[in-house]
Amino acid sequence: MVFFVLMAITVFFTFTIGFTVIFFAIRYRKGSSADRSHAFSSNLKLEIAWMGIPLVIVLGIFAIGTQVFVEMFIPPKDATPIYVVGKQWMWKVQHPQGRSEINEIHLPLGKPVKLIMTSQDVIHSFYIPAFRMKQDVLPGRLTSEWFLPDRVGRYHLFCAEYCGTEHSRMGGWAVVMEPADFDKWLKGSPDGSASGSSDAMPSMASSGAKLFEKYHCTGCHGANSEFKAPKLDGVYGGQVPIMAANGKDVIFVDADDRYIRDSVLLPKSQVVAGFEPVMPSYKDVIKEEELLQIMEYIKSIGRKEGVR
Ligand code: HEC
Ligand SMILES: [Cu+2]
Numbered sequence: 001m002v003f004f005v006l007m008a009i010t011v012f013f014t015f016t017i018g019f020t021v022i023f024f025a026i027r028y029r030k031g032s033s034a035d036r037s038h039a040f041s042s043n044l045k046l047e048i049a050w051m052g053i054p055l056v057i058v059l060g061i062f063a064i065g066t067q068v069f070v071e072m073f074i075p076p077k078d079a080t081p082i083y084v085v086g087k088q089w090m091w092k093v094q095h096p097q098g099r100s101e102i103n104e105i106h107l108p109l110g111k112p113v114k115l116i117m118t119s120q121d122v123i124h125s126f127y128i129p130a131f132r133m134k135q136d137v138l139p140g141r142l143t144s145e146w147f148l149p150d151r152v153g154r155y156h157l158f159c160a161e162y163c164g165t166e167h168s169r170m171g172g173w174a175v176v177m178e179p180a181d182f183d184k185w186l187k188g189s190p191d192g193s194a195s196g197s198s199d200a201m202p203s204m205a206s207s208g209a210k211l212f213e214k215y216h217c218t219g220c221h222g223a224n225s226e227f228k229a230p231k232l233d234g235v236y237g238g239q240v241p242i243m244a245a246n247g248k249d250v251i252f253v254d255a256d257d258r259y260i261r262d263s264v265l266l267p268k269s270q271v272v273a274g275f276e277p278v279m280p281s282y283k284d285v286i287k288e289e290e291l292l293q294i295m296e297y298i299k300s301i302g303r304k305e306g307v308r
Contacts, residue, residue: 002064009057075146079114082107083204083292086117086124086137089166091157094289096296097186098201103172105157107149108182114146116257120288125161128174134160140265142258149176208297211290215282229279230272236260236302241273255302260295 027034082105083094094100107113117126119139126145127134130153135145159170177185187201202210212218220229239252240259250273253259262269264286267279286294 002061002068005064006061009061075114075144076112079112079146080108081114081116081296083289083296084115084117084126084137085288085292086119086121086126086159086163086170088121088164089159089170091124091126091159091170091172092289094204094292095186096204098203098207099186099188100289103157103170104175105172106175106177106182106185108179109149109152109176111179112146112148114144116142116144116292118142118288118292122163123161124159124163124170127158127160128155129158130155131174136161142261144257149174152176152178204293204296205300206297208290208293208295208300211286211294212297215286215294217294220279228275230275232298233301234303236299238303240270243271243273257295257299260298261291264291264294 026032028036081096083096084105085092085094091103091105092100093102093105095106115126115135117135117137118141119137121139123139124137125134126137131147131149133145133147135143137143153176155174155176157172157174159167161167163170212221219225220227221232223231235255238255240255241250242253243249244251253270259270263279265281265283267281268277271277282291
């Protein structure tokens with residue numbers, strides 16, 4: 001839409017200006033007998049028009065452009081999350097249902113997908129040219145991107161940020177499948193060999209629940225913990241009261257992916273009001289993939305409506 005509007009405007013002005021230039025060049029060529037008296041020195045109405053009309057056109061382009069931009073950045077509520085971790089030199093992909101893969105990302109046809117991405121070392125960039133999508137993947141931060149696969153097929157996946165000697169080999173395939181095939185694929189064994197029989201593959205949330213115990217989060221956050229720490233049920237998707245930097249005021253922040261992540265890696269940065277800042281940081285303790293699983297677990301016990 002934006003493309004065609006821009007195209008139409010460009011074509012219109014190219015021809016209008018082009019023809020006018022040629023017309024004047026011929027009419028007022030040296031030696032022609034055209035009337036050159038009464039030349040205008042200024043014309044206020046004309047000048048206002050040639051500022052006003054382009055202003056309206058350009059603001060119009062801005063409006064439709066903004067709309068597309070906003071659509072691009074706000075994923076639909078029902079988008080399936082898929083987690084991506086970039087690492088020198090491979091892409092690690094985890095599906096919430098449990099299956100994980102390397103340098104391949106399987107996608108269901110016709111369902112919006114939201115990638116939640118981070119890097120375990122340097123900056124990478126997740127790039128699938130056929131989808132017109134490219135998003136930087138940064139260490140220590142979550143980035144996301146959504147799209148709607150609308151054609152079955154295999155598409156090239158690249159890393160589009162120079163990230164070391166084997167950067168050029170850091171790539172693979174995005175495979176868009178019919179939803180039924182995709183569901184079958186999801187049930188295959190986690191290491192990629194499709195066995196088809198095992199229902200036992202743990203979902204990311206249940207792996208996360210195990211890690212939640214393994215890292216002794218339960219010691220403080222567990223249901224029957226003596227320790228004064230907030231219960232995490234219903235936290236995700238809501239709002240959390242946080243102590244402001246001045247130590248007096250309370251501000252509310254959205255408990256989204258980023259918040260959960262920061263709470264685990266930088267617990268002192270956002271302390272829940274009414275609690276002591278005693279939670280240890282798990283930076284460099286928990287691996288990125290594990291953290292994503294813990295996040296899925298905390299999401300699974302969060303509010304069901306969800307935030308984006
Ligand atoms: C020593 C006790 C302790 C341990 C162990 C601990 N936490 Fe915490 N956690 C707290 C306390 C106290 C708070 C509230 C103060 C704050 O925000 O720092 C908190 C806050 C949080 C929050 C924000 C909760 C909210 O209501 O907004 C999350 C999420 C969280 N912890 C996750 C974890 C995870 C995941 C682990 C394990 C990897 C963990 N915690 C281990 C004590 C602990
Ligand atoms: Cu890379």
